[in-house]
Amino acid sequence: MSTLPLATRTTDLVGSVIDSSTSLLAQQRHDIVRFAMGSPAPEAIPAGILHGIADDQLGRPDAFDYAATEGDPMLREALLGALAETGEPTTPERLTITAGGMQGLDLAFKLFVDPGDLVIVESPTYTNGSATALSYQAELLEAPVDEDGLQVDRLAELVEQAGRTPKAIYAISTFQNPSGASLSRERRERLLELSRRWGSVLIDDDPYGMLRFAGTDIPSLLTLADGDPLVFAVRTFSKIIAPGLRVGWVDADPALQHLLINAKQAMDTCTNLPMQRLVGGFLAGGHLGEHLIAQRTAYGARKRAMQDALTEHFDGMARWTDPEGGFFLWVTFGGEVDTEALFEIALAEGVAFIPGNAFSPSKRFPNALRLCFASSTPDRIREGIARLRRAVDRMGSRR
Amino acid sequence: MSTLPLATRTTDLVGSVIDSSTSLLAQQRHDIVRFAMGSPAPEAIPAGILHGIADDQLGRPDAFDYAATEGDPMLREALLGALAETGEPTTPERLTITAGGMQGLDLAFKLFVDPGDLVIVESPTYTNGSATALSYQAELLEAPVDEDGLQVDRLAELVEQAGRTPKAIYAISTFQNPSGASLSRERRERLLELSRRWGSVLIDDDPYGMLRFAGTDIPSLLTLADGDPLVFAVRTFSKIIAPGLRVGWVDADPALQHLLINAKQAMDTCTNLPMQRLVGGFLAGGHLGEHLIAQRTAYGARKRAMQDALTEHFDGMARWTDPEGGFFLWVTFGGEVDTEALFEIALAEGVAFIPGNAFSPSKRFPNALRLCFASSTPDRIREGIARLRRAVDRMGSRR
Structure with a gap:
């Protein structure tokens, strides 16, 4: 044997x-x-709305065909429309549809992490997020979180002690998993400043940001970056519509899109088309x-x-x-x-x-x-x- | 910037x-x-049958929930039943549901290929298969294909010339993409012998094997390996049911299952549940x-x-x-x-x-x-x- x-x-x-x-x-x-x-x-x-949309969408002749790797045009258009109504509009060349937020993280670490690279994770952090960084053989540095999110000043000290700068910073900036804490605006600005100085990519994993029930919105890292390519935003419909769909998106610098498409083709060819159409129908129908x-x-x-x-x-x-x-x-x-x-x-x-x-x-x-x-x-x-x-x-x- | x-x-x-x-x-x-x-x-x-199954399955209360990473029990059971009726039965601990055959390849190369490792690919071969090996920084060695598939004797010479043994052999053994050729039984036996001698894993990508319209079946590499763990079989419903489903499976040594689950969790958490239920319904309904x-x-x-x-x-x-x-x-x-x-x-x-x-x-x-x-x-x-x-x-x- x-x-x-x-x-x-x-x-x-x-x-x-x-x-x-x-x-x-x-x-x-x-x-x-x-x-x-x-x-x-x-x-x-x-489920009832999705079931109804399925009845319409899955009866169409091309419903079970391959999708474009960057995402089905119908979903992409509906998502651009939906995001334009939130505080975070984006553009087609920044948008890649993924198999949930998890694939967004897989793509991020694939594009940025060489074996042995230093990656910052929050402490505590989302288990499967840090696991994905480890699957690319990152060396993790845990930076503590308090009620205002990642302790950015402490992070600066830890990086200084480490004697080398991080390749990537993995942050769940809003309603953090597991702590529930949100990074304050001041800390966001400071984190962007540090990332810029270190030449790090800032992977902003935000599955929960649309689920605010108290307080007031804080501008996202993406918004605050104001076009600087350093923020790689990972988003998903898992928590706001349904997790079993496995549909999410990445909002990242346009220069990355061809790499994202190539990397995703070597992962799963494309995200399953029927679920893209269900989400597209849900958004286009104004249900969100x-x-x-x-x-x-x-x-x-x-x-x-x-x-x-x-x-x-x-x-x-x-x-x-x-x-x-x-x-x-x-x-x-x-x-x-x-x-x-x-x-x-x-x-x-x-x-x-x-x-x-x-x-x-x-x-x-x-x-x-x-x-x-x-x-x-x-x-x-x-x-x-x-x-x-x-x-x-x-x-x-x-x- | x-x-x-x-x-x-x-x-x-x-x-x-x-x-x-x-x-x-x-x-x-x-x-x-x-x-x-x-x-x-x-x-x-x-599409009509799938649409009908969707009407039933997507109306169930848990239809849009997370699935188990190894696959939805309903699909796993239906697939085990369907495979038992073919010449290639398998067991639950060998089976992991994937996002199409492409993710099966991503898992295979992730589990076996370190940067710089030698990987054999057929020449010509499936573009996205060799691309996935490259995404793990494999060094590719192209071995020629003729009307009986991969030229196994030529492969042995090429490996000898290379001066090192391959970590993995990526073979599309039946109705090869792009040539259409099938590896003869004799060459299959010889390829298994070489893989065993070299300590290589034999990644058997077979999307088309169930679509024979002439000639007689050749036993699969998996069958011929007779329980030797060296064959990692990648299968998919993309060509036999529909590509947009993004549902496939891996049939591999049981010792790999926990690694496959861990690796897949860091890729996409699980394969989307509604499409697993559609395929499960299609198989359980005896349509295949x-x-x-x-x-x-x-x-x-x-x-x-x-x-x-x-x-x-x-x-x-x-x-x-x-x-x-x-x-x-x-x-x-x-x-x-x-x-x-x-x-x-x-x-x-x-x-x-x-x-x-x-x-x-x-x-x-x-x-x-x-x-x-x-x-x-x-x-x-x-x-x-x-x-x-x-x-x-x-x-x-x-x-």
Whole structure:
């Protein structure tokens, strides 16, 4: 029997804790409260509208054909129109349709990262984002996040200590995953300044920016860059329409478009056409605006329900963030609560979350956890937080 | 303004001639005969059945949710059932659902190729397959193909001359793209023997194997390997159902599955769920068998129509292959016909093809071209070949 000649990079491929928790979940009781995955609420997915659009679009003669690699013209036009109505208009030569935000990140790290290159990631950060950088054999430098997002001054110090400048900075600037924090305007300006000075590309991953339920919009890194090519913006319909579509886009310097097309052709040829047409139909039909209004209202209520339940059950034991949008609360226990050990006990109590260490390549957050408030109704949220408290008590009594 | 810090590999990203020809096509007359893209005939795509399945499947509550990274259970089960009825059954732990065959290739090269590794490609070979190897900075060694596929003895000599063994061998063993040739059984056995001796992984890309319209089946490399992990099989529904679905699968050693899942999570999280459900419904509904029978019959007739038209217009000027399945004829001109120069003249005459040089990283086939007989009716094929002859005449008279 042969031994397979694996590439060096396979030692850097890291699995997602989300997956192991999903398969663990599958073995558990059916009424588990799911705070783990960053999925939109099932009732927030406009399935009826999409089903109706499918009936029209998937009956067309070319519906199942190859799409253009840069994206189907119908979707591209509808998206340009939709973005023109937001504060972030763009142009055709900046736009490449991708298989969700994840492929946007894969493209970014493919275009910019050589093995051994330094890449900044937020700490905590999105697991699969840092995993993609690792799949290109980046060396990661974790820079801390507080309630105003990435601590940019601390980042400058860390880079100075590292003695070399980063090739890329991977930032989830708005309603950060997992902390929920948004980078302040001042820090955005300073981060752009540092990126420019270092010659780094600033990969701005923003799946949640359209889901603000409190406070006021902060201009995006893309807007603030004002045409400087250094911002590579990764966007997706996963959180604002539905994750299973696997449709997103990249908004990047026009000089990159031919490289993006070549790289994407060597990844998946093109994004599946039927789902592009569904999203195109959804946008062209003018559904997005109303849909976002309904989602924002619901998610704001869910966040408050979760914070209230946390206050009821964990006051004095833990602290948690107060995001103005997005999907997540980040909970940090005061004492020595090992959230990886807590995970299985919590599952047995009927509630799922993601342990804090999953959000740090160097496992810096053993006493923290991420809760997704978006997927559950307020009643279920209250039930889930009560269960979480019972799990913490059970773990404490085991010692 | 910043200068973007591109990775070294971007110099190895090559564009597909297919794309440039597609955009050229878009500017041409509407009745162009399209022999360029390797697309199923529009009327061969079971759009009505898929539309009906969409009506059922996309109305289900979880239709637009994230899918499991290894693939939706419904599709996986239906595919295992469908493969059990062919000569190539497999098992769940060998199976990973991908975004078409292209992502299967991206996964293969990601798992096995370090920068500078030697990778064997057929000459001629599938442009985007060799492009993907290049995107991982492989060094390509082109090994010639004849009417029995890859010349395996010649390959052994070339590897000896190279002075080092290949990390991977990329083979399109059945109804090869672009030549249409199939690797003989004897050569398959010998190729497996060489791969085993060299410690190479044998990437078996087989999009067309189910589309045999003449001759008898040859056991696949996977079957002949008899459980040896060295064969990494890449399969897709693009040619047998529809390309726009972007659904395929990898059939590989079970020890690879966790690496495949980790690598795919860092590429696109999961393959879009609605299209997995459509394919699952198509397979579970028992449609594939009958659909393949109809396609094989039609494609056989189209191949003969194309060969007859070639005989009528090019007898003595060119020779062409005689495949027993798949989509393509490979035409080689006897004289000094520059098929890249011919391309634009042919477009003006109303017929599209792909010039031979596109199928060789070192551009070895300046006087050859690939014709896809699958996409056009026999009448259109006759018209297209007549136009091609007029284009050759026009080019000749220009000299």
